[in-house]
Amino acid sequence: MIERLGTVDSTQRVARERACAGVPGGYAVVADAQTAGRGRLGREWVSPPGEDLYLSIVLRPPLPARSSPLLTLHAAARLAERLDLQVKWPNDLVHEGRKVGGLLAEMEADGERVRWVVLGLGVNVNRREFPPSLPAATSLALARGRVLHREEVLETVLDALRPLGDLSALPTLDAWRARSATLGSSVRVGQVEGIATAVRDEDGALCVGGTWVVAGEIG
Numbered sequence: 001m002i003e004r005l006g007t008v009d010s011t012q013r014v015a016r017e018r019a020c021a022g023v024p025g026g027y028a029v030v031a032d033a034q035t036a037g038r039g040r041l042g043r044e045w046v047s048p049p050g051e052d053l054y055l056s057i058v059l060r061p062p063l064p065a066r067s068s069p070l071l072t073l074h075a076a077a078r079l080a081e082r083l084d085l086q087v088k089w090p091n092d093l094v095h096e097g098r099k100v101g102g103l104l105a106e107m108e109a110d111g112e113r114v115r116w117v118v119l120g121l122g123v124n125v126n127r128r129e130f131p132p133s134l135p136a137a138t139s140l141a142l143a144r145g146r147v148l149h150r151e152e153v154l155e156t157v158l159d160a161l162r163p164l165g166d167l168s169a170l171p172t173l174d175a176w177r178a179r180s181a182t183l184g185s186s187v188r189v190g191q192v193e194g195i196a197t198a199v200r201d202e203d204g205a206l207c208v209g210g211t212w213v214v215a216g217e218i219g
């Protein structure tokens, strides 16, 4: 089921409430615009109306709670395949190094098992201009040279994400590796700098110049 909203503070907030209220896995909340869209690391996700996609989906995978951070890397890889993009560690969607979209995951556990995961996804679909605060952003429309139908992108995205809710074990990250814009490039994550040489199946950690980095963001 898809719950469609006009302007909302954040689809993530709404989807979390729905998850707590017991909606089934696969339930998606989509908005035309957000007034308080949230990105990773407490950042704002600028969410103007009419052009882009703002979505949060409730998943209830029968997975151990400790695997839930990995779910976003798998989600990013599936989306990159379907949208013909690349992934930037850990879960940004990029085209030629510029950010097209990003994922945010929030989880509640029931003991050692996942009770729900809410995966939030923002995709720049048709936007052509970005504020100076987002110099490295682009959109699907700019990447492909044509306007896209948001509804078709939404269908593609839901097709890619919903099966994640059925996984009782996570596969290797080979699909992520195949779409990676990060492996082989020179990166800095916090204080760690070097060539990114590997990503670890167990926890999604990135090997930077020989040091495993479990969380963070490429600067």
Ligand code: BTN
Residues within 6 Å of the ligand: 009, 010, 011, 012, 013, 034, 036, 037, 038, 039, 040, 041, 043, 045, 053, 054, 055, 056, 092, 101, 102, 103, 104, 120, 121, 122, 123
């Ligand atoms: C990132 O920082 O790259 C993740 C961005 C996630 C933004 C999406 S837009 C839909 C959903 N609602 C939110 O408030 N955030 C996520």
